[in-house]
Amino acid sequence: MCVNSEAFLYLVASVCFIMSLQGLSSAKTSKMGNLYGIVGMVIAIGTALMGSGISSYGFIVGGIVIGGVIGTFIAQAIQMTALPQLVAAFHSLVGLAAVFVAYAAYQAPEAYKIGTIGNIYRASLIEMTLGTIIGAITFTGSLVAFGKLQGLIKGKPLSFAGQHLLNAGLGGAIFLMAAIFVFTESHLIFWMIVALSFVLGFMLILPIGGADMPVIVSMLNSYSGWAAAGIGFTLHNNLLIITGALVGSSGAILSYIMCKGMNRSFFNVILGGFGNDDVAGPSGQKAIEDRPVKSGSAEDAAFIMAQAQNVIIVPGYGMAVAQAQHALKEMGDQLKKMGANVRYAIHPVAGRMPGHMNVLLAEANVPYEDVFELEDINNDFANCDVAFVIGANDVTNPAAKTDPTSPIFGMPILEVEKARTVLFVKRSMASGYAGVENELFFRPNTMMLFGDAKKVSEDLSKSLHNA
Amino acid sequence: MNDILKDRLRDLAETLQEAATKASEIGHAIADTATQSSTYTAGLSPFIVGLTVFVLAIFVGYYVVWKVTPALHSPLMSVTNAISSVIVIGALIAAGQDLNGTAKIAGFVAIILASINIFGGFVVTRRMLEMFDSKKKGN
Numbered sequence: 001m002c003v004n005s006e007a008f009l010y011l012v013a014s015v016c017f018i019m020s021l022q023g024l025s026s027a028k029t030s031k032m033g034n035l036y037g038i039v040g041m042v043i044a045i046g047t048a049l050m051g052s053g054i055s056s057y058g059f060i061v062g063g064i065v066i067g068g069v070i071g072t073f074i075a076q077a078i079q080m081t082a083l084p085q086l087v088a089a090f091h092s093l094v095g096l097a098a099v100f101v102a103y104a105a106y107q108a109p110e111a112y113k114i115g116t117i118g119n120i121y122r123a124s125l126i127e128m129t130l131g132t133i134i135g136a137i138t139f140t141g142s143l144v145a146f147g148k149l150q151g152l153i154k155g156k157p158l159s160f161a162g163q164h165l166l167n168a169g170l171g172g173a174i175f176l177m178a179a180i181f182v183f184t185e186s187h188l189i190f191w192m193i194v195a196l197s198f199v200l201g202f203m204l205i206l207p208i209g210g211a212d213m214p215v216i217v218s219m220l221n222s223y224s225g226w227a228a229a230g231i232g233f234t235l236h237n238n239l240l241i242i243t244g245a246l247v248g249s250s251g252a253i254l255s256y257i258m259c260k261g262m263n264r265s266f267f268n269v270i271l272g273g274f275g276n277d278d279v280a281g282p283s284g285q286k287a288i289e290d291r292p293v294k295s296g297s298a299e300d301a302a303f304i305m306a307q308a309q310n311v312i313i314v315p316g317y318g319m320a321v322a323q324a325q326h327a328l329k330e331m332g333d334q335l336k337k338m339g340a341n342v343r344y345a346i347h348p349v350a351g352r353m354p355g356h357m358n359v360l361l362a363e364a365n366v367p368y369e370d371v372f373e374l375e376d377i378n379n380d381f382a383n384c385d386v387a388f389v390i391g392a393n394d395v396t397n398p399a400a401k402t403d404p405t406s407p408i409f410g411m412p413i414l415e416v417e418k419a420r421t422v423l424f425v426k427r428s429m430a431s432g433y434a435g436v437e438n439e440l441f442f443r444p445n446t447m448m449l450f451g452d453a454k455k456v457s458e459d460l461s462k463s464l465h466n467a
Numbered sequence: 468m469n470d471i472l473k474d475r476l477r478d479l480a481e482t483l484q485e486a487a488t489k490a491s492e493i494g495h496a497i498a499d500t501a502t503q504s505s506t507y508t509a510g511l512s513p514f515i516v517g518l519t520v521f522v523l524a525i526f527v528g529y530y531v532v533w534k535v536t537p538a539l540h541s542p543l544m545s546v547t548n549a550i551s552s553v554i555v556i557g558a559l560i561a562a563g564q565d566l567n568g569t570a571k572i573a574g575f576v577a578i579i580l581a582s583i584n585i586f587g588g589f590v591v592t593r594r595m596l597e598m599f600d601s602k603k604k605g606n
Contacts, residue, residue: 017550018527024543025534027599034542034592037550041585048556054563059575063562067582074583075590080598083541083591090548090587093580100577101554104561108570111560123514221544228551229521235557236513242524247551249528254540348537355540362538362598373537 009047010239016040017243021250027368044239053111080363081320084352085149088142088217094224095138095201099194101231102132106190112235118185124234125182131230132190133174133197138223140201145216148205149352159207170200208269211317211394213352214258215269222251254354261348261374263400263410293429293441295448298456301423302463304447308385308421311335311342312377314414315357316350318391318427322453328390329364331461338464343380344371345414347395378415387419391453393426397438406436422446425456542595549588555581 017040023033049060078086105128109115114124147153174196181189208216229244259266305311313332319325332342344366350357361371381387389396392414399406400413416422417440424446440446449456535543558581561574 013553014524017553018531020546020550021528021531021535021543024536024539024546025531026536027539027596030539030542030596031593031600034546034589034596037546037592038589041550041553041589044553044556045559048559049563051560053560055565056563059562059571060559060578063558063575063578064582067579067584068586070579071583071585071587072590075587075594078591080595083545083595086587086591087541087544087548090545090584093584094548094551094554097552097558097577097580097584098554100573100580101557101561104570104573104577105557107573108561108564108567111564111566111570112557123512127514217544221547224548224551228554231554231557233514233517233521235560236517237556238517238520240553240556241517241521242527243550243553245521245524246528246531247547249525250532250543250547253529253532254544257537257540346537353541353544355538355543358538359541359595359598362595365598368538368599371538 006047006051007238009043010237013040013044013047014239014242016043017246021246079323080360081323082150083359084213084217084356085146087353088146088149088213088220091217091220091224092139092142092146095135095140095142095220095227098131098135098224098227098231099139102128102135102234103190105231105234106185114234120185122182125185126178127230127233129178129181129193131227131234132193133178134223134230135227136194136197137201137204138220138227140198141205141216141223142201142220144202144205145213145220148208148210149213149217153206163203163207167200167203170196170203174200204270210352211349212262212269214349214354214356215255215262215266217353218251218254218258219270220251222248222255225249225251258349258354261412262408263412291442293448294444294446295450298449298459298463301447301449302460302466304421304423305335305340305386305388305460306338306464308335308340310380310384311340311386311388312381312384312416312419313342313344314350314387314389314392314396314416315344315346315361316390316392316395317352317356318393318425319453320351320356320360320391322391322455324390324452324454324457325360325364325366327454327457327461329361329366331457331464332366332370334461334464342370343377345374345377345381346371347374347392347414348412350392350395374412374414381415381418384419385421387416387422388425389416389422390425390457393438394436396440397436399436399439402439408436416440417443417445420445423449425449425451425453427452539596539599542592542599545588545592545595549585549592552581552584552588555585 016036020033020037020040023029023036105112105114109117109120115121144153174193177189177193181193205216225244225247229241229248232240232244255266259269319328335342344361346357358371394408396414396416397408398417400408400411403409422440422445426448441448555578558574558577561570562578
């Protein structure tokens, strides 16, 4: 096949990928979008296979079959609540694949038409090195994110003195090595770049706490795109460049939306400033549990709910941990049956990845029309009878509006305190991720329902049924 | 009379010859310019061509992604994850050539990694989207 028809087919594949993202603009067209993505991928791989330079197919077919079986199996078996860690793990694979592709190009430059061994074009070396660095950082960074989301690594932010200095030093060393590599093409230097980038990926993500993972997962999503674009520059392949740019900007936009949802700058998240002792310590330790809290049983709560006309449910990460989405939906249905208007309010950073809550509610068959974003429902809390907070905490804390000294001050919150009654499902009185006490617990219109989110929802359904 | 005519004809021939030489010179010059300009386009650094595509694609991505409904942000992540594995193309070249064994192995590993992503990403996206869909039917 001639170079021009190859390029044309790659263009078709690029358009398919754009259409794929376009499809996600609404739930109706979204499945079509996924299909476009698959078609684009098939065209892309088919074109590459028919291209010049491919002489044997054994390794190719073998690799695709092995990877395809593993990937399909994992994706079928995974629980929806484990979605964030799955996505993080997938990102790490893209990063590692980018490193391997860069290494292959370095080993067989003739096959990629970027020069000969020991005499690779300088521009290609620069692009290759960039792809390697970003890929390697994405790999280990995503591994740490995976570990944190899976609970293998402590979710608490880990930080130590001189951390930023160390990272800056690592970054400088990588830059220096990259410069040397471009002129020497040395094997040793290549592996040192890879090793240092691996370390940097670890160090960058390790200090960042669990609840900041929506930003981090989005950021790594973005990195995996930039790594692909870097490889695209090396191979002079527009499809890779376009795809990399699409994915890169997608991840960047998601990170931005998540940061805005927490009213924090991107750098603030990256530098791991949240949950540090110096920030959260004072307000977190002060006056814990010396004020009266009203708590109630499932029966008490059911009694209040049975009289409610308007109920807004606010789910958070705790719902995901307890796998309470199905029990919650049943409770919601029970309320609907009793004539109440039941809606769900989703904070942008609820959960551990963008859209996490929406997927879980969808899994439990909660109607799409009942689920609302923060800005669409926030005004309605004022005339709702019951706000049912399940597994969320910081995103409902009124201190974000009233207390300028609070670490979460300025963060947009769901204004549940305006509801006539707030039912707050929580396992204990422990503070949320930000280490800030929630003012809401002590309000007279708040009733705490202590217990596991799933258990509480089930008990509520039962009590409502009997009511 | 004959002589005068001969002289005139000789003059004319000389002039024509000069003109022809000039024309051919101009022709060569044009050809040269054309060749130069064509080598100029071909010689445009592939990096610049790539950069142009890259920057424009970022803009496309920016506008398309802002339109994605927040409810579908999780599927957006998994589908972008799947399509970013299009770097498998780079791996195919390495695994399909017979020039260098190390590169072949590296390509093979990269194909496995990227394929896990491609299949896993699309399958999990489909699973998610079906959930959003089934609840529409259910109600």
